[in-house]
Amino acid sequence: MSTGEEPALRNKRTGLIFFPAFDWAISPTHPEREERLLYTRDQIFEEGVLDLPSIIEYAPRLVTTHDIARVHFCVPRVQSQVTEAHLIAAGSATLLGDSIFNGEIKNGFALVRPPGHHAMRVVHGNRGFCNINNEAILVEYLRRRHGIRRVAIVDSDVHHGDGTQDIFYHDPDVLFISFHQDGRTIYPGTGFTTELGGPGAYARTLNIPLPPGLGDETFHYVVDNLVLPVVKDFQPEFIINSAGQDNHFTDPLGSMRFTARGYAEFTRKLNPHLAVLEGGYAIETALPYVNLAILLALAGQDYSYVREPENWPSQFQDSPERVARVQRMVEQLLSVWETRDQVDLEKIFGAGTFYQRRKQIYYDTDYIEEEQQEKVRLCPSCPGYITIDSRADRGYGRPLRVFCVSVPFSACAACQGEAYEAYEQAKEKMSHFAYVYMQDKSTDTCLAFEREKGQEWVSEGPKAGE
Template sequence: MAILEQGVGLVINKKTGLIFFPAFDWAISPTHPEREERLLYTRDQIFEEGVMDLPQIHEYAPRLASLHDVSRTHFCVPRVQSQVTEAHLIAAGSTLQLGDSVVSGEIKNGFAMVRPPGHHAMRVVHGNRGFCSINNEAILVEYLRRRHGIRKIAIVDSDAHHGDGTQDLFYHDPDVLFISFHQDGRTIFPGTGFTNELGGPGAYARTLNVPLPPGTADETFMYVVDNLVLPVVKDFQPEIIINSAGQDNHYTDPLGSMRFTARAYADFTKKLKPHLAVLEGGYAIETALPYINLAIILALADVDYSYVMEPDYWPGRFKESPEKTAQVHRMVEQLLESWANRDKVDIPKIFGVGKYYQRKKFIYYDTDYIEEEQIEKVRMCADCPGYIIIESRAERGYRAPVRIYAVSIPFQACHSCQSEAYDVYEQAKKQGECDYIYMQDKSTDTCITYEKDKGQEWVSEG
């Protein structure tokens, strides 16, 4: 994209912004796959190739997200400070830095190469799951809405693991399109992300999942992009496109069973044209990440990436099963049909006709060994997406279970839902059955935490 400098006639290309944050002081364990070397090898490769000297590239220093940026998005139990370190705030804040720079027109796009990752962090956070504590992309979405008034946003998740946290956060939001293509959840963590997960009653088919069979390679990857992702994103007409740029679909990744190449990641990036890419998974530290990240950066900056190829790869190395390819083609057709009919379906027939749509969820925190039982209720409203009520009970080992009650008012809330939600919150305080009670009012950017034992409220406002 180019802009014409008025009165001079010079064409100036906007730059691609980069932020590196290896998080030297954060680790799950010294030998854990999610460690700082994930970014250090990439940085060495990029400097060796002279990428940082290109005029199309601008490197930014990372910055901190605020605690309120997190509480605007999550219910952290018992409080945000209990679940995040400075490294988490810097990883999230780096996305906000690039988001500001894109919206202001300072850069055309950006890539936040940061850790810790975030796309498995859900609305409620009792601990770390899937290496994630808070959701960097979701925090960015809510920040862009509040700070810049952006309404429609598309998130495309290309990680091998289903972005269940991002899906959970926007499952009832009609203004966020979430598309995830990933390794079939029957064969990999977190065991979700199937085609019948299409969004709640007010956001039907704004969630689209493509569970790909293990062994899927570039040809099918590009088929999904060309025939589903690109036409749906174009039809949705988002103001901002975000790529959750997981790289564990690579053929050398130790935690996945897919066969994507660095060149395919670059082709995908060039076609999608995301405004912002945010690093998620990818654990082949030497054999994949330096090549994929380099290719993505070059694609974002509109620089030739044809020379980027892994040393052990040759064209035609991977052959895909015709049966599996046909299966994916059928999935794409099914999802396109769901998308085309999103506003024509009989919502009461699918979700019922009561005051609330309710679902029960069982969530396992594989990193912190926490078991959570959750009931989620969504107010069925004709005028807005409806407020959300969450009742959550979490157990960790022999510790006493923690019970919370949380109310979330959407950014687009009508006056009736907002008023009713505050009544629900006050009633929960009077009943005194939960350890912590939360109010998250996105329409006014106000977050309240009530602790039963202390009988005290903490209010955070943007």
């Protein structure tokens, strides 16, 4: 390629980062292991995809601990919950995000592990194979670094993206849509149509729990009649696909029947700025084909020849009764979205100074039971600050109790002042809490106070842009 052609081609390229995390595994035979990406790598090389001028591969980079603390309350510290592999997986997403905003590429695919969409705002350990949330870290990084505000995240994993939902449940500027296998039949048992966001972000969360056994046709009915119209109406500045691939018909953990070409067609329609790999555990029969098809779709290349060896179209016939059920659900959710500004929120969330909810969270990997009391300030000027009283029980000794305060990116001065008062008051009640945390996104400040040592620290590492 000549030098004169580079500027014209550059903004049409698709960026790719491949990081299989050889040094991170839950166990040698666990479904979430490095082989998930090795067969994909072989397939991409075999097809000569990296020789296409429309695709450029990047080397990964690390995020800082501050980038993580901007999103998560990691107990007791960020370093306690992450390895270098986690820093690289999240860093790969932010690197591609930078490259998009710098005009180097038009879109990107972070083919990385460990995954992250089950990691919630408070992190006591690993749940659903996730410690930190790659997409959430990306969103807050882009807000701080590039000044964007409105983001849409569409989660196509077979499991509900409960962590991403938790982090942005009260954020009116993040639209989170998750279509997944019905939570009554699969982990984590959440993601129902009644989960619609908090009082300041009503209908910014939309969940489509699909009956097991559905295939591409119904999948695309949901995409065409709900996902695409809502995303278009929301007018996001940046679109992220949490690209879970365990909806595939050969996946051992799911019971759906999507195909590689179905995923590629979805990618073409959604046209995300960035796809970030999440689940998908059919190492040989799905991932090489699905990843290849998604990459080709992002790059605007022909993916019609990509087909799995076991893919016989005649075997994928959706049940009419289940299709009708999905169609009714789509109509209901579309109505919720279209009438979101006409709803009497006090009837749903109640009146008063704070909205409160209790949450029971189970860490299936680390066997931790957590109980949270979440309070959100009902503010007419901003989304309101959040406090979380969290107790984590590991089954031995006293439960670990921590107190967390989060100030939103667009906080008003009054909420910021009240939030710091809550932080200081909790520090004075340290007999109750082992750790007290402050996460002020409006000033990009993250603090923590430890009872035993009487010591306060600031999150380590440079802030975005430094």
